[in-house]
Amino acid sequence: MSVPMPTSSSSSSTLQSGESRLHPFLATRSSLNLRRRLVNALVVLFTTLAALFAAGLLIYLLCYVLSQGLRYINLDFFTQLPTPNGEPGGGMGEAFQGSLILIALASLMGVPLGLFTGIYLAEFGRGPFAQGVRFLVDVLNGIPTIIFGLLAWVLIVIPMQSFSGLAGGFALGMIMIPIVTRTSEDVLRLVPRELREASLALGATEARTILQIVLPAARNGIITGVVLAMARVAGETAPLLMTAFGTTFWNTDVTQPMDALPLRIFQFTLSPYQQQVNQAYAGAFVLIVLILLASLAVRLAAGGFKQR
């Protein structure tokens, strides 16, 4: 190298010596650069490892669940009732049926309430009352879901003297409300003010503007929120333990105990029969895949919307 390199150990003295003052940058480069590169490499390494670990956990989970349960995923698994005493065959059809009914019930309650609250917060909500509502919705989102089960138990199970699908749907609906509220408030706020003004300037009322212009413009985002909320409650177990309770029979009567996929997984995991334990893994796999598919569908359908 043609440039004289000062020793890296004495950076303070190199600044004072006339010879090295010609190359002040070179004086610190070798020592600092090495440290910087080392720190940089370490940060990249650790963040990559963390990401790999997180993704790896999900993949390991899927593989494990699949290896334990794959053999039991067949048509019977979706269409047959559990066999008594761990006899071979059977499935958890009543759990799929129950989950569908429970999610429908929950959506019936959670989607309108959440959507209208979101509309209120986005369109009319000003001042301390709206701030209070917004805060309470956030709190609602953070409440452990078993508390909603407890609420449904007190409000519905005890008065009706029976576990029921209705109580389960109510508990799940409560869980949906804050999710739907926040996502719909957010996407409604993204609708340009100019669109609202265009409608109002044509003599439309605020109600018509919201229903015919703002809501359709925000439709994709709202659907995203609803699907995510449905996927979320599809996996809820705790609030169903004391509300829908579970059953091993077909049931469409919402005033009676009703099964659900996570409930059945929970029950079968504790079963003394190996087949039921494996069927629990099969159910877990199906549940994970359903939720993955829902997230994926939302990503694909609203991809352009979310990236902006």
Added chain:
Amino acid sequence: MESNMSGPYSRLPATEGRLASQQSETPPVDLRLHHALGAVEPGQPLDQNARVAIEVRHLNFYYGTHQVLFDISLPIRQRQITALIGPSGCGKSTFLRTLNRMNDLIPETRIEGEAIFDGENIYDPAIDVIRLRQRIGMVFQRPNPFPKSIFDNIAYGLRIQRKPRRQIQEEVERSLRAAALWDEVKDRLKASALGLSGGQQQRLCIARALALHPEVLLLDEPCSALDPIATLKIEELLLSISKEYTIVIVTHNMSQAARISQYTGFFLNGRLIEYGPTAELFKRPRQRETEDYISGRFS
């Protein structure tokens, strides 16, 4: 009135020859702007007998405690184009929005004074704001078509009024023709309005307003998001409909005001500095500020 009033540039025979001799990369509109500012008489011929459509008297407007309009008084004359000019933030858009009470939608605003439209004060609490906005239409700075079909965009206001289907179809065609858009979109009325170009979208927005047969049309810098060619089309359109509609246009573009308007108001810092026939205001401004502004000494 002059007889050759078919378009805004029909009085500029020299423009054509000059354009042809220019290099092709020179935007033709720049020349026209130049002419409008300098060589050409500013202002459209005005109708001396035009009645007053909206009489604004001593209007003050506040955002919270911040006053943005100070004692504005001016007449908006019927079937004439009134241009409002002034630098950014001078209150001209705010003033425009007071005329169909769009500022009602902004919280913590307050208004004093009156604006008499058809014998009634626009700010009278008893006024039906919905009806008012149907009679005083508005076109905004950025084209804002609804994410619906071209047809549904125009039909929207008519459906609000529960017009019969047949009439809606007629009105859609009529207003699209009036907005010089019919030939471009007649084969794709069911297509999304968002697929139109910016200039087409803005003409669609004008058509949407015209469909309601408003008496007054307010335009808030309707060309500021458009290219020069689209701007020219809008200007020609406005001139062609100004025989039937009272038009108030806010513009940043002084030459636009000079080209298309009969009357001009100059706003500065929330005050109406000068108001009068466009020709006079541009040729013989009475106020020092007006002269400075239109001669480009500040902007």
